Amino acid sequence: MRNKEKPVLCSMETPIGTDVAQAAALLRAGAVVAMPTETVYGLAANAFDEAAVLRIFQVKQRPSFDPLIVHVRDREQLSPLVARLPREAEALMEHFWPGPLTLVLPKTGRVPDLVTSGLDTVAVRMPAHPVAQALLRAVDFPLAAPSANPFGYVSPTSAQHVADQLGGKVPYILDGGPCTVGVESTILGWEQEAGAWLLYRPGGTPVEAIAEVIGAVGAAQPGLLPASPGMLESHYAPGTPVHAGDVPQLLEAHRGKRIGVISFRQHHGAAHNEVLSVKGDLAEAASRLFAALRKLDRSDAEVILAEIFPQEGLGVAINDRLRRAAAKR
Ligand code: TXA
Ligand code: MG
Numbered sequence: 001m002r003n004k005e006k007p008v009l010c011s012m013e014t015p016i017g018t019d020v021a022q023a024a025a026l027l028r029a030g031a032v033v034a035m036p037t038e039t040v041y042g043l044a045a046n047a048f049d050e051a052a053v054l055r056i057f058q059v060k061q062r063p064s065f066d067p068l069i070v071h072v073r074d075r076e077q078l079s080p081l082v083a084r085l086p087r088e089a090e091a092l093m094e095h096f097w098p099g100p101l102t103l104v105l106p107k108t109g110r111v112p113d114l115v116t117s118g119l120d121t122v123a124v125r126m127p128a129h130p131v132a133q134a135l136l137r138a139v140d141f142p143l144a145a146p147s148a149n150p151f152g153y154v155s156p157t158s159a160q161h162v163a164d165q166l167g168g169k170v171p172y173i174l175d176g177g178p179c180t181v182g183v184e185s186t187i188l189g190w191e192q193e194a195g196a197w198l199l200y201r202p203g204g205t206p207v208e209a210i211a212e213v214i215g216a217v218g219a220a221q222p223g224l225l226p227a228s229p230g231m232l233e234s235h236y237a238p239g240t241p242v243h244a245g246d247v248p249q250l251l252e253a254h255r256g257k258r259i260g261v262i263s264f265r266q267h268h269g270a271a272h273n274e275v276l277s278v279k280g281d282l283a284e285a286a287s288r289l290f291a292a293l294r295k296l297d298r299s300d301a302e303v304i305l306a307e308i309f310p311q312e313g314l315g316v317a318i319n320d321r322l323r324r325a326a327a328k329r
Helices: 020-028 050-060 087-096 130-138 159-166 207-214 247-253 282-298 315-326
Strands: 033-035 042-046 069-071 101-106 121-125 186-191 196-201 242-244 259-263 272-275 303-306
Touching: 020 033, 020 042, 020 130, 033 130, 033 159, 042 050, 042 069, 087 101, 087 207, 121 186, 159 282, 186 207, 196 207, 242 315, 247 259, 247 303, 259 282, 272 282, 282 303, 282 315, 303 315
Parallel strands: 069 121, 101 186, 242 303, 259 272, 259 303
Antiparallel strands: 033 042, 101 121, 186 196
C-alpha cells in the first residue's frame, strides 16, 4: 500500500501481526499479503486483480505454468468463478468445506488466465482457519493464494516461516498461529471427458474419507498431467538432500556424515532426530512435518533421512511430500 504518511518498507523486515482490517486494506489496494490457513500459510491477492496476482508469481518466483488455488468465503462466491458444478461437488462441499479439500472445476470467463495458467479449469477451496475466514469476510473478492514459500521449497506452517523466506517481499504477514493440519489441501480434479474425479494431490483430507462420500477416486499419474503442475516431482524440497526409506539401512549407508532424521514414533539415535508423533498419530505427525524439515535444513546436518510413514490417512500426504523432497537430487 502506498501510504504517504508512512515510509514504504524497504528493509528485510515485514511486520507480523493479527490485524485483519490492515491485511484487508492492503489486499483492497492490490497488495500481496501472507495469510494463515489450517493447512499452510498462503500468499494472498485479489483473484480478480491481474496485477495483484502477477505480484504473487513475482514474490514466489513461481513459473507462470503453475496455477493458483482460489479461496472463497462461501458457496455464493463460487458463482462468478465456476461454470458448472458436477453432481458430486455438492456432496464434497457439504462434507469437507470449510476444510483442506480443493476442487478443480470448469471455470468461467471471469477468472483471469494468470490465476489458472490459461487452463479452462479453476481450483477452489474454502479454508477452515478462522483468521482466513475473517479476512475473506473483510474483503469482497475471493483470494488467489499459493503456499507462501519460494517456489519448490517446503511450505510454511507458521508466520515466522513466512518471514524467514519472504520477509521484506510482502507488506504484511497475518499471524494465525501454527497451522493445525500442516500439509497442503487434497486436490481433486473433475475430469470432464472421463466424467470422473481424479486425485491430483494427496493432502489434508484423507482419500479414505473422500471415498466414503463419492466412492473410490483414481490417482492422477505424475507426468501424464500437465493439468496439475504441482505434481512436479521435485517439490517441497529443503536445501539439504533428503532420502526416504528404511532408516536403520540409510543410517548405515550414510555413516560418517552429520545426519538429521525424521521419524514417526521412534528415535533412531541420530544427533538431530525429529520424532513427529510419539503417540503414533498421523495427523499430529503431518502438522509437524514441515517445521521439522525446516529445522533440520537449518541444522548442520548434511543429509536428512526420513522414515516411510504408514500409507493411510494423513500418512499418504506425508509420504508424498517426503518422496518429492527426496526427488530434488
Ligand atoms: O492447502 C493448500 O492448498 C494451500 C493453502 C494456501 O490453501 N495452497 C497451496 O497452493 O498448496 P499451491 O499453489 O502451493 O498449490 C496449488 C496447486 C498447483 O501447484 C496445481 O498443482 C494445483 O494446485 N492447481 C491449481 N489450479 C489448478 C487447475 N486449474 N488444474 C489443476 N491443478 C491445479
Ligand atoms: Mg505450494
